[in-house]
Amino acid sequence: MKTNLSSQIKLDRIPRRYYDPQGEIELAALTRDEKVYTRIFESAVDGSEYVAAQIAKNIKRSVEQKGKCVLALGSGISTHSAYAALISLYKKGLVDFSNVVVYNISEFFPLIQNGPSTLTRLKEVLLDHVNIKPENIHTIGRDVTKENMYDICKAYEKSIEDAGGIDLTVCEIGQTGSLAYNEPGSAASSFCRLVLLGSEARHNIASEFNCENAPTTAITLGIANLLSANRIVTMAWGENRADIIKKAVEEPSSVMVPASFLQNHPHAKVVVDLPAAESLTRISQPWKVTSCEWNDKLIRRAIVWLCEMTGKPILKLTDKDYNDWGLGELLALYGSAYNVNIKIFNDLQHTITGWPGGKPNADDTYRPERANPYPKRVIVFSPHPDDDVISMGGTLKRLVDQKHDVHVAYETSGNIAVGDEDMMRYFLMMDKIAPMFDFNTAGYEKLSTEVGSFVSQKKAGEMDTAEIREIKTMIRQAEATIACHYIGVKHENIHFLRLPFYETGAIKKGDLSEKDINIVKKLLEDVKPHEIFVAGDLADPHGTHRVCTDAVLAALYELRNEDWMKDCRIWMYRGAWAEWEIDHIEMAVPISPEELRFKRNSILKHQSQMENAPFLGDDDRLFWQRAEERNRATAKLYEKLGLASYEAIEAFVQYHPITD
Numbered sequence: 052m053k054t055n056l057s058s059q060i061k062l063d064r065i066p067r068r069y070y071d072p073q074g075e076i077e078l079a080a081l082t083r084d085e086k087v088y089t090r091i092f093e094s095a096v097d098g099s100e101y102v103a104a105q106i107a108k109n110i111k112r113s114v115e116q117k118g119k120c121v122l123a124l125g126s127g128i129s130t131h132s133a134y135a136a137l138i139s140l141y142k143k144g145l146v147d148f149s150n151v152v153v154y155n156i157s158e159f160f161p162l163i164q165n166g167p168s169t170l171t172r173l174k175e176v177l178l179d180h181v182n183i184k185p186e187n188i189h190t191i192g193r194d195v196t197k198e199n200m201y202d203i204c205k206a207y208e209k210s211i212e213d214a215g216g217i218d219l220t221v222c223e224i225g226q227t228g229s230l231a232y233n234e235p236g237s238a239a240s241s242f243c244r245l246v247l248l249g250s251e252a253r254h255n256i257a258s259e260f261n262c263e264n265a266p267t268t269a270i271t272l273g274i275a276n277l278l279s280a281n282r283i284v285t286m287a288w289g290e291n292r293a294d295i296i297k298k299a300v301e302e303p304s305s306v307m308v309p310a311s312f313l314q315n316h317p318h319a320k321v322v323v324d325l326p327a328a329e330s331l332t333r334i335s336q337p338w339k340v341t342s343c344e345w346n347d348k349l350i351r352r353a354i355v356w357l358c359e360m361t362g363k364p365i366l367k368l369t370d371k372d373y374n375d376w377g378l379g380e381l382l383a384l385y386g387s388a389y390n391v392n393i394k395i396f397n398d399l400q401h402t403i404t405g406w407p408g409g410k411p412n413a414d415d416t417y418r419p420e421r422a423n424p425y426p427k428r429v430i431v432f433s434p435h436p437d438d439d440v441i442s443m444g445g446t447l448k449r450l451v452d453q454k455h456d457v458h459v460a461y462e463t464s465g466n467i468a469v470g471d472e473d474m475m476r477y478f479l480m481m482d483k484i485a486p487m488f489d490f491n492t493a494g495y496e497k498l499s500t501e502v503g504s505f506v507s508q509k510k511a512g513e514m515d516t517a518e519i520r521e522i523k524t525m526i527r528q529a530e531a532t533i534a535c536h537y538i539g540v541k542h543e544n545i546h547f548l549r550l551p552f553y554e555t556g557a558i559k560k561g562d563l564s565e566k567d568i569n570i571v572k573k574l575l576e577d578v579k580p581h582e583i584f585v586a587g588d589l590a591d592p593h594g595t596h597r598v599c600t601d602a603v604l605a606a607l608y609e610l611r612n613e614d615w616m617k618d619c620r621i622w623m624y625r626g627a628w629a630e631w632e633i634d635h636i637e638m639a640v641p642i643s644p645e646e647l648r649f650k651r652n653s654i655l656k657h658q659s660q661m662e663n664a665p666f667l668g669d670d671d672r673l674f675w676q677r678a679e680e681r682n683r684a685t686a687k688l689y690e691k692l693g694l695a696s697y698e699a700i701e702a703f704v705q706y707h708p709i710t711d
Contacts, residue, residue: 242272441677
């Protein structure tokens with residue numbers, strides 16, 4: 052059973068020499084924009100093994116030189132795979148922790164009994180599995196108060212100094228560019244202190260530690276403490292780190308990106324996988340630093356960039372533009388600017404279609420989706436009960452209107468995202484009408500009383516009862532059903548899969564299992580679709596969207612030899628947070644102003660997910676606002692490139708199933 056196929060999706064073919072150059076001269080050329088030593092690996096697994104080897108190497112060196120090694124360790128999620136690889140080295144006898152001293156970089160304040168603790172997590176992922184002496188593990192303990200905090204912070208720094216200083220700092224680079232819990236705004240001169248945790252950090256803590264109310268403050272070693280180490284190894288995995296890695300590595304150091312202060316350390320290393328490196332110049336714009344291995348996608352990306360730099364649409368680019376901006380190689384390959392321009396213009400033009408299910412009785416040579424069979428059986432997989440309309444509501448409406456047999460499969464209940472107030476609104480209504488319609492039975496009155504009592508006494512972070520979770524599930528299902536009816540999806544084509552991995556009742560979900568995959572398989576076998584739409588949000592390896600995508604891809608892999616699979620295409624969409632880059636887009640579905648309003652109304656049917664939805668994050672816009680602005684931005688980009696002007700566009704990338 053393959054449960055992580057989404058990690059094998061490669062949107063780009065990145066030549067190895069871009070991220071793993073073999074010669075010093077080529078390395079110097081490729082990395083000339085990088086201000087800190089950066090190692091790029093094809094996967095997080097490879098990167099983690101490298102980090103583990105670096106830690107082991109530093110331990111051995113320091114112990115040989117002075118009899119011990121002092122480590123400052125973070126416990127962020129990116130470090131866990133590196134620590135797992137380090138444990139593997141320990142079990143093979145390749146590293147010894149008997150002379151290692153560990154200082155925990157950060158700890159939450161105040162520490163709550165049985166609450167989140169970074170030291171507890173550090174022990175779970177590393178320290179409990181190696182031969183480190185308990186007395187060599189140091190942290191900021193539970194005896195910290197506001198009154199003695201300054202003295203304890205100074206004593207912690209003095210303890211490090213007495214131990215001979217830090218030999219190696221190991222931590223992750225956070226999504227906001229943080230180092231440990233040194234959030235944006237932290238000065239390079241900052242020392243051990245109390246810090247206020249940002250909303251992004253708190254969201255990650257809530258997810259990792261399974262708590263709804265994450266700590267708001269922590270005590271952390273400052274940037275100056277971390278950079279005082281002889282050596283530093285930091286890491287980041289996944290495309291949601293790409294933009295911040297570029298800022299940390301290539302842009303001038305700034306308090307707004309604390310990780311950028313690594314540029315000032317002579318022995319700092321940043322270790323990333325390819326998705327986290329995708330915004331670095333040598334990966335995203337290699338023509339600036341080397342001769343390129345050109346393919347269609349890279350050419351498209353280069354031309355879109357050139358249009359942005361010159362302010363011109365594609366067909367107005369000249370030979371001079373190409374030469375002035377370092378793209379003369381393309382002129383040599385294609386003979387003239389016109390030849391390149393017309394190729395990319397046509398490539399982009401062919402992505403646009405008003406027939407996402409294929410246009411019947413039409414020449415489909417240059418269309419994204421084939422004409423036949425028609426009508427098609429279509430399944431739209433939606434991780435939560437509103438992702439379908441948020442991400443592809445306009446396309447969904449087109450598929451229905453063009454007479455395809457459209458099924459919508461909601462993979463999870465989404466019950467955790469229903470607020471108590473939204474639920475109680477229904478009980479207040481039912482309590483009023485129960486006597487009118489004679490369902491004020493003893494059973495209903497008991498349920499209403501118990502739910503009201505539980506909600507009124509509910510403690511922060513307390514899990515809902517099974518009955519309440521079921522009621523919240525019903526609310527999400529009712530909203531999704533109304534939205535589907537509004538679009539025109541047949542009632543019998545609405546499927547609520549309720550994959551078991553989600554049903555923990557808490558923010559932290561379970562692991563994907565065969566039971567989840569079998570549920571998806573059954574639907575696929577029943578419908579035998581010609582076309583599938585699936586979420587393609589690949590940034591967060593621990594998010595519900597990615598787990599749901601893995602469930603679909605795993606089911607498709609197991610069904611790969613079925614006859615109907617040979618005639619099935621899979622399209623990936625993205626959600627309200629991000630869109631596919633234009634060099635990846637393979638199908639662009641235009642949306643008229645009327646269709647965009649219709650999409651907005653579809654999203655608004657999910658009333659429990661409006662302003663009270665708990666996972667809106669730092670973005671103040673509501674889901675319908677995010678979706679509209681994202682779709683309009685895609686259309687605007689096509690227009691700027693000289694293509695047709697549309698109100699909005701929904702974009703898709705084709706997934707090619709693994710067949711081996």
